Amino acid sequence: MDLAEIFRVMCRRWYVLVPGLLLTAGLTVGAWLLVPVSYESQSTVAMLNSRKGAAADGNPFLSMEPSLTGMADSLARNVNSDASKAELKERGLSLKYEAKIADNAQGPLLWLTVTGEDRPAVLKGNRTLMAFTAQRLNDLQAEQAVPADAMIRITTIVPPQNPEAQLKSKIQNLVMAAGLGIVLSLVATFFAEARRRGRTPAKHRQEPARTPDAEPAPGASAPARPADLGGDLADGLLTGTDGQAGHPAVDPVVDPVVDPAVDPVGDARGDAPDAPPAGEGDRRQPDQPTVQLPVLPVAERRPAKRPPSWVK
Incomplete structure (x- = not known):
């Protein structure tokens, strides 16, 4: 099935097809209006060396050791645990959040992300998450009895940003739903076409026309072809000679051979081929063959009254 046939079926x-497309468009617009928009707020914090470790140069940003990155990863895992989620829920943060090491970070940087449908609640939740993260860092070090001047500190690099609408995922879902609706409409269209064709009566279906000479008549053999008469004789019929140098070809027009048992109509009429004129047989070449091609008898057709092929 080509594109032209597909277009004709759709027409x-x-x-x-049209009600399916209209229903798909209506559902897509309704989903766009009814599905709420998700908002996201993000902040960034960094791990700093202890006051005692930064006393040498006095700048904690110049003494970021690789061990701080490991501590940032441990803190992120602790904040994402179930126990921390339950504690944050008690503090009023019931939205979805995530703490992880910043992508392509060259230091101990953490991303704190809060996602929800209420913009003020998302911004407030991010601030709550930042305070909880700093407290968890101190609790982890206090459990190990780390002196106060040797504790790792946390500082804010990027404060909680204003929540932004996340339309990418919403648009992707709506496009997938619209595509599914279009596909289902096309499937329903071709299904209706298939059922319609299946119910079409046999007499209304077009059948290929048959030529009258496509099949031989019952009880009759196929006419002989020049290729079946032999190599030399076939070449003579095609080239105009009888296969011998200097001799013309035999006239391929022959009398039809009518069998009275096969053609009772001709036998009843008494039709028979004319006898050769007297004295004409003496001029026949003795070495010239006589060729007779059988002709199928056809109803209501008189045999052609022509002189025999051996008469010149």
Whole structure:
């Protein structure tokens, strides 16, 4: 099935395709209006060396050791645990959040992300998450009895940002739903076309026309072809000679051989081929063969009254 046939089917079954497309468009617009928009707020914090470790140069940003990155990873895992989620829920943060090491970070940087449908609640939740993260860092070090001047500190690099609408995922879902609706409409259209064709009566279906000479008549053999008469004789019929140098070809026009048992109509009429004129047989070449091609008897057809092929 090519594109032209597909277009014709769609035009014939428009009463199935058009309602499906309209229903798909209506559902897509309704989903866009009813599905709420998700907002996201993000902040960034960094791990700093202890006051005792930074006393040498006095700048904690110049003494970021690789061990601080390991501590940032441990803190992120602790904040994402179930126990921390339960504690944050008690503090009023019931939205979805995530703490992880910043992508392509060259230091101990943490991303704190809060996602929700209420913009003020998302911004407030990010601030709560930042305070909880700093407290968890101190609690982890206090459990190990780390002196106060040797504790790792945390500082804010990027404060909680204003929540932004996340339309990418919403648009992707709506596009997938619209595509599914279009596909289902096309499937329904071609299904209706298939059922319609299946119910079409046999007498209304077009059948290929048959030529009268496509099949031989019952009880009759196929006419002989020049190739079946032999190599030399076939070449003579095609080239105009009888296969011998200097001799013309035999006249391929022959009398039809009518069998009275096969053609009772001709036998009843008494039709028979004319006898050769007297004295004409003496001029026949003795070495010239006589060729007779059988002709199928046809109803209501008189045999052609022609002189025999051996008469010149």
